[in-house]
Amino acid sequence: MENIKSHKRKLVVIGNGMAGARTVEEIVARGGREQFEISVFGEEPYGNYNRILLSSVLNGSQDSSEIFLNPLSWYEQNGIDLHAGARVDVIARPHKAIHCDDGNWYPYDKLIIATGSRPAVPPIAALRRQSGEFRPGIFVFRTLDDCRRIAEFAAKCRRAAVIGGGLLGLEAARGLLTHGVEVHVIHLPGHLMEQQLDQQAAAILKHTIEGMGIRVHLQKLTKAVLGDNEVTGLAFEDGTTLDCDMIVIATGITPNAEIGSRWGLTTERGIVVDDQMRTSDPDIYAVGECAQHRGRVYGLVAPLWEQARVLADHLTGSDAGVAYQGSKLATKLKVMGVELASMGVVAGDGEQDDVVQFMEPRRGIYKKLIIRDGRLAGGILMGDISKAAYLIQAFDRGIKLPDERLSLLFDTGAPNPKVTFDEMPAEVQICNCNGVKKGEITACVAAGRRSVKSVMETTRAGTGCGSCKSLVAELVEWACKGQVDDDPSINYYVPAIPMTKPELVEAIRMRGLKSVSAVLNALADGRDDPGSKPGLASLLRTIWSADYEDERDARFVNDRVHANIQKDGTFSVVPRIYGGVTSPAELRRIADVAEKYNVQMVKITGGQRIDLLGVRKQDLPDVWRDLGMPSGHAYTKAFRTCKTCVGTEFCRYGLGDSTQLGIRIEKRFQGVESPHKMKLAVSGCPRNCAEATVKDLGAVAVENGWQVYVGGAAGSTVRAGDLLATVKTHDDVLTLMGRFMQYYRENARYAERSYGFVERVGIARLRALLVDDCEKTAARLDQEIAAAVAAYRDPWTEGRELYEPTQFAEPAPVRGEAAGVAA
Amino acid sequence: MLTASLSVEKSAVWVLAGSVDQIALGQGRCFVAGKRKIALFRLRNGEIYALDAVCPHREGPLAEGVIGNGTVVCPLHGYRFSLRDGHGVDNHSAVNSYPVATRAGMIYVRLPGTA
Numbered sequence: 001m002e003n004i005k006s007h008k009r010k011l012v013v014i015g016n017g018m019a020g021a022r023t024v025e026e027i028v029a030r031g032g033r034e035q036f037e038i039s040v041f042g043e044e045p046y047g048n049y050n051r052i053l054l055s056s057v058l059n060g061s062q063d064s065s066e067i068f069l070n071p072l073s074w075y076e077q078n079g080i081d082l083h084a085g086a087r088v089d090v091i092a093r094p095h096k097a098i099h100c101d102d103g104n105w106y107p108y109d110k111l112i113i114a115t116g117s118r119p120a121v122p123p124i125a126a127l128r129r130q131s132g133e134f135r136p137g138i139f140v141f142r143t144l145d146d147c148r149r150i151a152e153f154a155a156k157c158r159r160a161a162v163i164g165g166g167l168l169g170l171e172a173a174r175g176l177l178t179h180g181v182e183v184h185v186i187h188l189p190g191h192l193m194e195q196q197l198d199q200q201a202a203a204i205l206k207h208t209i210e211g212m213g214i215r216v217h218l219q220k221l222t223k224a225v226l227g228d229n230e231v232t233g234l235a236f237e238d239g240t241t242l243d244c245d246m247i248v249i250a251t252g253i254t255p256n257a258e259i260g261s262r263w264g265l266t267t268e269r270g271i272v273v274d275d276q277m278r279t280s281d282p283d284i285y286a287v288g289e290c291a292q293h294r295g296r297v298y299g300l301v302a303p304l305w306e307q308a309r310v311l312a313d314h315l316t317g318s319d320a321g322v323a324y325q326g327s328k329l330a331t332k333l334k335v336m337g338v339e340l341a342s343m344g345v346v347a348g349d350g351e352q353d354d355v356v357q358f359m360e361p362r363r364g365i366y367k368k369l370i371i372r373d374g375r376l377a378g379g380i381l382m383g384d385i386s387k388a389a390y391l392i393q394a395f396d397r398g399i400k401l402p403d404e405r406l407s408l409l410f411d412t413g414a415p416n417p418k419v420t421f422d423e424m425p426a427e428v429q430i431c432n433c434n435g436v437k438k439g440e441i442t443a444c445v446a447a448g449r450r451s452v453k454s455v456m457e458t459t460r461a462g463t464g465c466g467s468c469k470s471l472v473a474e475l476v477e478w479a480c481k482g483q484v485d486d487d488p489s490i491n492y493y494v495p496a497i498p499m500t501k502p503e504l505v506e507a508i509r510m511r512g513l514k515s516v517s518a519v520l521n522a523l524a525d526g527r528d529d530p531g532s533k534p535g536l537a538s539l540l541r542t543i544w545s546a547d548y549e550d551e552r553d554a555r556f557v558n559d560r561v562h563a564n565i566q567k568d569g570t571f572s573v574v575p576r577i578y579g580g581v582t583s584p585a586e587l588r589r590i591a592d593v594a595e596k597y598n599v600q601m602v603k604i605t606g607g608q609r610i611d612l613l614g615v616r617k618q619d620l621p622d623v624w625r626d627l628g629m630p631s632g633h634a635y636t637k638a639f640r641t642c643k644t645c646v647g648t649e650f651c652r653y654g655l656g657d658s659t660q661l662g663i664r665i666e667k668r669f670q671g672v673e674s675p676h677k678m679k680l681a682v683s684g685c686p687r688n689c690a691e692a693t694v695k696d697l698g699a700v701a702v703e704n705g706w707q708v709y710v711g712g713a714a715g716s717t718v719r720a721g722d723l724l725a726t727v728k729t730h731d732d733v734l735t736l737m738g739r740f741m742q743y744y745r746e747n748a749r750y751a752e753r754s755y756g757f758v759e760r761v762g763i764a765r766l767r768a769l770l771v772d773d774c775e776k777t778a779a780r781l782d783q784e785i786a787a788a789v790a791a792y793r794d795p796w797t798e799g800r801e802l803y804e805p806t807q808f809a810e811p812a813p814v815r816g817e818a819a820g821v822a823a
Numbered sequence: 824m825l826t827a828s829l830s831v832e833k834s835a836v837w838v839l840a841g842s843v844d845q846i847a848l849g850q851g852r853c854f855v856a857g858k859r860k861i862a863l864f865r866l867r868n869g870e871i872y873a874l875d876a877v878c879p880h881r882e883g884p885l886a887e888g889v890i891g892n893g894t895v896v897c898p899l900h901g902y903r904f905s906l907r908d909g910h911g912v913d914n915h916s917a918v919n920s921y922p923v924a925t926r927a928g929m930i931y932v933r934l935p936g937t938a
Contacts, residue, residue: 434900457913460913463901464900517867527892528867528891528892529891529892530888530889530890530891530892530894530895530896530903531891531896532891533889533891534889551849552847552849552850553847553848553849553850553867553889553890554849554889555889556889556898557887557888557889557898558898560850565884565887565898565899567881567882567883567899568882569883569884569887804847805844805847806845806846806847806850806852807847809845809852811852811853811854811855811860811876811886812840812841812845812852812853812854812855813854813855813856814838814839814840814841814854814855814856814861814932815838815839815840815841
């Protein structure tokens, strides 16, 4: 086929059911229309619809127009040539063409057979008229038309028999119940839904549905339909009969594989395919219920989706090495209002398996897990499926289960919100900053965005405080069914430069890049990405200290004017109050400034300081000058404050001098820049009034020393800090804190708070490095932090000497009309 | 070029905003023309752009935003707007953009007639 370049190849799809249509969608999503001219032949006169919702149509809870997957206009919009109501009868493989009952031949380069399946009809006497059609009152339950006909006929019936007590049969029974007929379910095996349930679960289910008025007859082999013209009943092999005036047959599926066997493709139960869904003819593929892969034919929807993805990857070449490995079957469904989840095997093999089981028949609850080698080999949940999402995930991915098995079946403590996306309603708000709901994120994924970053950019979820980022990432993964596009940029230090932090530091050092624009020119092709500039500015300052070439335009506005911008464009001013200890003279000055500059609000902060809110930009230098206090850095990614309790000086419980230590910490580390803000606290006894264990760094006095905690948080994320070490003296605390800070400065990602960093690195590793000095780096870290401390300069003194004339400029009036001034 | 533009749209007038060095290199600055607030941006390559100064999302001061990649990032919530035509990069409503010309270090902006 050397015409690839000049012409698009012709891709013909036989079958427009869920498998065929899904495969086409997946191909289109991979840009397949660039490569293929796509034609679809479907026997049903509609676009394709979602068959799993059929029983909802039957019971009236869903309108038939709502279950169409793709309306006819979808085909048009995507340039797909749809032949609806057209039957393909010949595959002329030597000529690579198909013949359709419209009388025409259609050539193909690649052919996909997705003819699906049809209801399996058992050999029962007197089912059909001489013409071969079913007699009136006998139905299969398969298509939209079947649904309509069953519902119409049920309206004039008194008693219906459903042959088949599997999933589909019970769905049919449930649908019929809503039409006011008496429903009998006839089943050959000894228990209902033997594919998904064991005997005990089936017995409970039987009891439950019988309570709803459905009669269940087990171990009944149907031999004949009774009645001359109209159906009057069923006769069984054991000699018994059942009166009924309509019959619905739901005994499974038969693959529509004849088209394969007739035209010479290897066909067993279904058309045999390899791991690329290829039949014995390399240009012909089969997908869905008509295909047989590694001996199995699948009748559920999830495997069909997987096959469609594999086939699309393979055909479009978007993943050349793709291979279908077969599907692990897990289903979650509602049978007659009974919630049910079933996965894998339904019974243990006795020898090597652990079976964990719980049963409460009167309440209709049954739970069973079959555990093999510490992983889930199968399970049944009925009546209470609150743990289904996690278990299905664990089964699907072969995740190692925790040793504690009880919590696999029950919520024994705090529920784990991460694994309940299945149950989570679409309107649950995921990102509280930007008000993004679960449904918006899943819709975004459905619209084709499959990387966390692109979903975040589109929905803005996770772009506020960022605390929901990991939740968003998990939700995207869930919504993609694990098919997340890899996005290497999440490991970049800044988006514009494809390097991790260590790589970037190395490149900057080697090339001697000292300004943000120099870095962007050298490493980002001059792309001056605004989202990358502040991160680079912070990193360069850490690397070069005093040699850093400051470019003010790379800074966020707060770091240009050393104050925190507020919603109305004014700024907040927080002077430094070391350890939260102030004096009447300072308070008086603050009060005077607040009055003089019409400060809109004076507020005590959570960090034991005083915030002056509503200061105009142009007043900032004057405010600072009149305050005569250093900046509290309440605006930047740096050391913020050190909160203290009263401590030994006055408190009758105090064990250590927390105020003195807090003041020393704050004087030493004030203004030291870091990947994100650092909030500290010191408590003078284990009562911990300063809440030091939920700070980025904290110290708590104990008898004979100080505990130093790192990685605590009490903001959008709440985390108890980890104990780094217990040390003797104030100096020890200062040294250890400084060492941690420097390690954090050097190794954390931009905007990564200490709680994430400590969790990522692990407290054991941090102890080994910073306390035990296992790599002999402590001395260097101590030196580096000392240099950073020495380089500190209070930015508020800049107010007396402007960095640039417009630094605090107010809005300028235009000078006037200049219509005639043009050059 | 300036005169040519003038003849195209008669209802608009060119106003003199001020001199180039009223805006720090690589930054923005807010200018006031009557009731209208205009943010002027001076790129490191010398180009100058003019947009409405108020972010349509929550009225953030766009002149205080970091610029780059042909966009300005609102300092309040990070919404981005194209410097060239004011369209919202984040699928959000746009801001007006205004033609700019520089002559002898002075910046002229063409504003709708009511300015």
